[in-house]
Amino acid sequence: MRGNPFDDIEEMLDRVSRQVEEGMTAGGLQVPGSVPVDVADADDEYVVTADLPGYETDDIDLTLSDGTLRLEANRADETEHADGRYLRRERTKTSASRRIRLPDPVDEESVAAGFENGVLTVRLPKVSSGEDSRRIDIE
Template sequence: MRRNPFDELEDVLDRVTRQVEEGMNAGTGFPVPGSVAVDVVDAGKEYVVTADLPGYDTDEIDLTLSEGVLRLDASREEDVSVEEAHYLRRERTRRSVDRRIRLPEPVEEESVTAGYEDGVLTVRLPKVDEGEDSKHIDIE
């Protein structure tokens, strides 16, 4: 029996999608330009997001949370004095990175904290408690 050619195309697209997702999520596969590697950990009562941002100052990092999406933007300005230099090799250029991370559950936006040490940004996002305001609904 002959195989449907659209099945083959679908297999190829699935494989490419997996490789791109691996590049974005696991640091393997295709590198994603302008992106930054992150880890997102479910630590029980909070999510902990860590991102490698070596060479950035805290004032070059913009971190926002809106509608369940953590947005990380970082832009490193080029040193004006080096523009006149005669480079033999130049690999460390001005670089901007950004990343959007959708959180699986609501978080206490007022209680989010962030720290930056040795080029690693750590964001702690406490989950919303199911306090007395919420009511469990039984299904009959």
């Protein structure tokens, strides 16, 4: 005699939930075509580091709008090989993108980015909360 079929379903859902949690704690679930990134909170700024091997600076488009950093990279394929015809061709046009929502406002005028050895680093200074505040006298 079989047990309750709902027990099997509950066990399966628990297993899937554990796999998702393990993926999240291991650095997140990688989506094909997305750029792997690290986002660090360095007290006075956010530092976003993204791996973009094989791309050049001109291939990368970086924008910041409404607290969201948007990164898009497109690399065009070469139409011909300089030394003859291809026997195998696996490296074709590729593109990758990522959107990172920042938890706090940043100073958009002071954002700086650098690209070296296939690694993009974006520094986003936080807006100081003390600058816009003023003391209120109580009468």
